[in-house]
Amino acid sequence: MNAECGNLAAIESWRSLTRLRLSIRLRKPKAPRTTQSPPVPQYQPSKRQILLGRVQTIALCGAVFLAGWNDGTLGPLLPRIQEVYHLGYLIVSLLFICQCIGSITGAVLTISLTPKLGFGKMLILAPLTQVVGYSLQAAALPFPVFALSCFLNGIGVSVLDAQANGYVAGFARNPESKMGYVQAAYGAGIFAAPLVSTQFAQLQHWSFHYLVSLGLTLSNILILFVVFRAKTQDECLAQLGQAATEKGTSANSPMRQVLTMKTLHLMALFLFVHVGVGVAIAGWTVTFMETVRGGGPSAGYIAAGFAGGITLGRIILIWVNKKIGENRGVYLYSLIAIGLQLVVWLVPSLIGGAISVAFIGLLSGPIYPLALNRAAKLFPPWLLTATMSWMAAMATVGGAVVPFVAGAISSKAGIKSIQPVILAMMVTMLFLWMLIPKHI
Numbered sequence: 001m002n003a004e005c006g007n008l009a010a011i012e013s014w015r016s017l018t019r020l021r022l023s024i025r026l027r028k029p030k031a032p033r034t035t036q037s038p039p040v041p042q043y044q045p046s047k048r049q050i051l052l053g054r055v056q057t058i059a060l061c062g063a064v065f066l067a068g069w070n071d072g073t074l075g076p077l078l079p080r081i082q083e084v085y086h087l088g089y090l091i092v093s094l095l096f097i098c099q100c101i102g103s104i105t106g107a108v109l110t111i112s113l114t115p116k117l118g119f120g121k122m123l124i125l126a127p128l129t130q131v132v133g134y135s136l137q138a139a140a141l142p143f144p145v146f147a148l149s150c151f152l153n154g155i156g157v158s159v160l161d162a163q164a165n166g167y168v169a170g171f172a173r174n175p176e177s178k179m180g181y182v183q184a185a186y187g188a189g190i191f192a193a194p195l196v197s198t199q200f201a202q203l204q205h206w207s208f209h210y211l212v213s214l215g216l217t218l219s220n221i222l223i224l225f226v227v228f229r230a231k232t233q234d235e236c237l238a239q240l241g242q243a244a245t246e247k248g249t250s251a252n253s254p255m256r257q258v259l260t261m262k263t264l265h266l267m268a269l270f271l272f273v274h275v276g277v278g279v280a281i282a283g284w285t286v287t288f289m290e291t292v293r294g295g296g297p298s299a300g301y302i303a304a305g306f307a308g309g310i311t312l313g314r315i316i317l318i319w320v321n322k323k324i325g326e327n328r329g330v331y332l333y334s335l336i337a338i339g340l341q342l343v344v345w346l347v348p349s350l351i352g353g354a355i356s357v358a359f360i361g362l363l364s365g366p367i368y369p370l371a372l373n374r375a376a377k378l379f380p381p382w383l384l385t386a387t388m389s390w391m392a393a394m395a396t397v398g399g400a401v402v403p404f405v406a407g408a409i410s411s412k413a414g415i416k417s418i419q420p421v422i423l424a425m426m427v428t429m430l431f432l433w434m435l436i437p438k439h440i
Contacts, residue, residue, distance in 0.1 A: 055227060063123070064185045072193030074095060090408050090411045102150065103393045106159045110122065130156035135210075162393075166386075176369075177318055179372055181314075183314050198304070274367055274395070284403060309357075317366045326370045334363075338427065375387060375391065
């Protein structure tokens, strides 16, 4: 009995000691938890903000459509311009150079003036240069004035394109898809322009085509003003429920930052060649098909087929881009396009060449928006408009230099040489893409 009592006392003592330890442990202050940044709230726009974002995207599509319209106009009109002004391939190619210089000027204006004037005001002011340019071209003034008009149009197109791309890249909701739609609008522009300019090229008042361009430009200015109200980019994005763009801490000017980014220059050089090849195909393939393949004036519609392919490619291949990614997409589309370019060069068939050109456009279409999506991931958000402007300017320079070089070679070696030149530039473009990093 005494043993049992002793055991019970021992058990009770052990229980008391356990309760005492537990109470001490509970009273002991807890170690401070490691401070963690609160989770970033997901962007959840309202239905009204989603609708407004779509309206803004459509308005920017109209601006980029006008850029494509401007670039797609010249090709079918080149033979008529040569006839009216009595020019050879080399001199008429100076029109591409004038537009190139205008694009560089537009890039410099975008980078230097956008921080001062803001996104909305630049959208309104830029097309005013096109109003002057198209007015002069419609009057069919002497060739130097016509070339000056191309310079003015290049300024407006460059600024609009950069502002639109920089704004769309800043969207928090589906920026990749919207970039595809905006660039498809560019393709729609270069598709629609040859359909109209080919008709005017056969009329006595061929320059009246630029009255159509003038009307589109004035409508574009009105739409951009109504939608964006000359507000800054942060103010417009705030209407969509997005926070202001983070600002950089560098004391350097935007121009200096842009000029010191090696990856940006690689990307710009890639777009230089890519757009140059596209403009050369749209501009000189018409002349090639008329001269070498025996096509008549209706060969201008081949440029429309190429542009239509670009437009469709930027829309119907969006799902393919999402599945295979930007890197593989550019490789795949480029390799197939190179094979089709060999068909255009080596197979003596007008119909076969026209079909191949259309499919080259289909596969080339997604490459530009894929490159811009890659750029949006590589460069800081506060420099997106500046970097997009520089890339757009270099792309337009390519759209001038490559066709000019092709025209200069054609003036010496004949128009047949245009196809191997285009093929060589396509291979160069593929090599440049290999040098662009996936991450910085």
